[in-house]
Amino acid sequence: MTIRIGIMGYGNLGRGVECAVKQNPDMELAAVFTRRDPKSVKILTEGVPVYRADEAKNMTDRIDVLILCGGSATDLPVQTPEYAKYFNVVDSFDTHAKIPEHFANVDKAAKEAGKIAVISAGWDPGMFSLNRAYANAVLPNGTDYTFWGKGVSQGHSDAIRRIKGVKDARQYTIPVDSALEQIRAGKTPKLTTREKHTRECFVVAEEGADKARIEHEIVTMPNYFDEYDTTVHFITEEELKRDHAGLPHGGFVIRNGKTGWNLEHNHVIEYSLKLDSNPEFTTSVIVACARAAYRMKQEGVSGCKTILDIPPAYLSAKSGEQLRKELL
Amino acid sequence: MTIRIGIMGYGNLGRGVECAVKQNPDMELAAVFTRRDPKSVKILTEGVPVYRADEAKNMTDRIDVLILCGGSATDLPVQTPEYAKYFNVVDSFDTHAKIPEHFANVDKAAKEAGKIAVISAGWDPGMFSLNRAYANAVLPNGTDYTFWGKGVSQGHSDAIRRIKGVKDARQYTIPVDSALEQIRAGKTPKLTTREKHTRECFVVAEEGADKARIEHEIVTMPNYFDEYDTTVHFITEEELKRDHAGLPHGGFVIRNGKTGWNLEHNHVIEYSLKLDSNPEFTTSVIVACARAAYRMKQEGVSGCKTILDIPPAYLSAKSGEQLRKELL
Numbered sequence: 273m274t275i276r277i278g279i280m281g282y283g284n285l286g287r288g289v290e291c292a293v294k295q296n297p298d299m300e301l302a303a304v305f306t307r308r309d310p311k312s313v314k315i316l317t318e319g320v321p322v323y324r325a326d327e328a329k330n331m332t333d334r335i336d337v338l339i340l341c342g343g344s345a346t347d348l349p350v351q352t353p354e355y356a357k358y359f360n361v362v363d364s365f366d367t368h369a370k371i372p373e374h375f376a377n378v379d380k381a382a383k384e385a386g387k388i389a390v391i392s393a394g395w396d397p398g399m400f401s402l403n404r405a406y407a408n409a410v411l412p413n414g415t416d417y418t419f420w421g422k423g424v425s426q427g428h429s430d431a432i433r434r435i436k437g438v439k440d441a442r443q444y445t446i447p448v449d450s451a452l453e454q455i456r457a458g459k460t461p462k463l464t465t466r467e468k469h470t471r472e473c474f475v476v477a478e479e480g481a482d483k484a485r486i487e488h489e490i491v492t493m494p495n496y497f498d499e500y501d502t503t504v505h506f507i508t509e510e511e512l513k514r515d516h517a518g519l520p521h522g523g524f525v526i527r528n529g530k531t532g533w534n535l536e537h538n539h540v541i542e543y544s545l546k547l548d549s550n551p552e553f554t555t556s557v558i559v560a561c562a563r564a565a566y567r568m569k570q571e572g573v574s575g576c577k578t579i580l581d582i583p584p585a586y587l588s589a590k591s592g593e594q595l596r597k598e599l600l
Numbered sequence: 601m602t603i604r605i606g607i608m609g610y611g612n613l614g615r616g617v618e619c620a621v622k623q624n625p626d627m628e629l630a631a632v633f634t635r636r637d638p639k640s641v642k643i644l645t646e647g648v649p650v651y652r653a654d655e656a657k658n659m660t661d662r663i664d665v666l667i668l669c670g671g672s673a674t675d676l677p678v679q680t681p682e683y684a685k686y687f688n689v690v691d692s693f694d695t696h697a698k699i700p701e702h703f704a705n706v707d708k709a710a711k712e713a714g715k716i717a718v719i720s721a722g723w724d725p726g727m728f729s730l731n732r733a734y735a736n737a738v739l740p741n742g743t744d745y746t747f748w749g750k751g752v753s754q755g756h757s758d759a760i761r762r763i764k765g766v767k768d769a770r771q772y773t774i775p776v777d778s779a780l781e782q783i784r785a786g787k788t789p790k791l792t793t794r795e796k797h798t799r800e801c802f803v804v805a806e807e808g809a810d811k812a813r814i815e816h817e818i819v820t821m822p823n824y825f826d827e828y829d830t831t832v833h834f835i836t837e838e839e840l841k842r843d844h845a846g847l848p849h850g851g852f853v854i855r856n857g858k859t860g861w862n863l864e865h866n867h868v869i870e871y872s873l874k875l876d877s878n879p880e881f882t883t884s885v886i887v888a889c890a891r892a893a894y895r896m897k898q899e900g901v902s903g904c905k906t907i908l909d910i911p912p913a914y915l916s917a918k919s920g921e922q923l924r925k926e927l928l
Binding site: 288404537540545553 | 618624699700736737738739740784860866868870873880906911912913915918921924
């Protein structure tokens with residue numbers, strides 16, 4: 273019996289789920305749902321149908337887990353509680369501050385329907401959260417640090433694109449090496465926003481646009497850039513396409529903690545990711561969570577879960593015996 | 601209600617558990633059990649009794665989780681199944697090849713008694729296993745690497761001490777930097793034992809001992825040293841005490857994996873530990889597992905578990921709500 277996966281929304285994340293399913297022989301792609309005209313959506317997997325989003329609810333008997341590939345701003349707050357009435361679902365809701373509210377809404381819907389909903393799957397929230405939680409549980413006396421990058425921030429790239437005279441842009445978030453080195457050496461500095469990350473922008477200006485003004489608007493933009501040291505490079509559209517087409521990302525979660533009767537021993541726990549493709553890694557985590565959702569459902573569990581609630585073994589295609597023999 | 605912890609065996613691990621319990625306000629140390637004369641065992645916590653090991657079985661109503669601090673070679677294979685008949689237990693059984701057998705024995709005893717037994721808690725097996733399992737689940741198409749060190753290997757230090765003419769010794773296992781760098785760059789080399797780690801030995805020779813012979817016996821010792829590049833330094837007893845008294849350790853778990861329709865994207869997941877005190881970090885993990893054992897027992901679960909079976913949230917003193925708000 274393979275786990276039948278449905279994809280709701282076919283953008284970067286939807287395509288990532290499709291690629292991840294291909295790598296997991298215990299899963300198969302059952303259907304893709306889209307808000308666009310299904311005829312206009314060309315997917316990679318041969319023989320798998322594309323349907324209109326509103327047709328999903330008629331296919332509850334053909335899909336074990338529906339993966340919601342919408343955005344966190346407006347799609348998922350509506351979609352996840354709605355589809356949890358009909359399906360086991362997984363989303364990658366990543367607005368950290370709103371997770372408690374989203375959890376409550378989804379939990380209610382999933383419990384009423386007897387379904388499992390895994391929210392906030394990905395790497396932050398997701399693998400980074402796991403590592404923060406483990407490190408805090410093991411070293412209760414300590415200090416946490418999370419750094420992001422080097423990688424493309426889509427939110428910051430979009431913010432630059434909204435500036436008048438900007439044709440296209442790509443923004444990289446970069447951790448400050450000297451801060452990382454201090455922390456790795458066991459120190460626990462209090463770091464300002466500026467001391468943790470820098471921002472580097474590659475901007476294609478429209479012909480005749482005032483580059484000095486664009487640069488000024490970027491580096492002084494509240495919330496996005498004003499608290500950072502930001503560098504701006506103007507490049508051509510060809511250069512942007514050639515050198516900045518990918519969506520790499522990554523980062524570091526570090527906890528420095530102390531043990532011993534008089535807290536005399538120091539420990540550094542570090543988890544890091546270096547990702548060529550942010551959406552494909554995110555969806556690789558999502559797909560593992562879909563497996564866990566399927567298993568929890570089979571055990572009769574229902575309600576909303578995060579990766580912090582999932583026994584690690586449930587994410588793996590290997591049996592408990594294999595895991596103990598090969599990986600423990 | 602605090603979780604009442606018992607410690608069976610008061611060596612480095614037992615003392616580490618005692619220190620860790622002090623840092624976790626939801627726990628208290630109820631008793632220490634020893635095979636030595638209890639009067640000869642001085643513990644750090646005031647007011648906590650020390651009993652003979654064979655008295656433990658009369659105290660099942662005073663201890664929620666008994667932590668077994670014996671060795672993996674001869675103690676735990678007997679102790680863990682035996683005490684799982686009477687207590688929820690946690691051990692740090694670390695003979696990787698014998699884990700399946702140990703699991704089966706402990707699972708039988710714990711299930712019959714309706715108790716929870718968590719085995720192989722620590723960092724390898726333990727936190728390293730978790731990271732291998734997560735990385736494998738997320739990136740099914742990839743290559744695993746585990747490096748240990750820089751740190752003191754007690755087994756290798758003991759092996760040197762058994763050589764004639766050696767008074768004392770300390771052995772450090774050291775990962776080969778160039779191998780780590782290759783892997784971090786996304787490469788997946790096949791590495792020999794020699795290419796992964798070097799071994800550095802600090803030896804105190806007895807007066808008049810033949811140092812050349814001792815060095816030769818070390819570097820050619822089968823299993824322990826012959827497959828490694830090993831350096832031997834002869835030092836004085838004072839130097840050993842002054843410079844090599846600690847038990848630092850650590851290491852790296854790295855998985856390089858590929859995603860994408862044609863596996864065109866590479867990802868590097870790295871987890872690393874830098875520990876001032878191997879036993880104190882090990883016991884910090886053990887104590888978090890004791891909390892999880894207590895919770896699973898309260899939910900009516902029984903049998904043998906490893907850290908791969910434990911929902912991460914169960915290890916933490918924080919509530920699900922707190923975890924979602926603060927760490928997710």
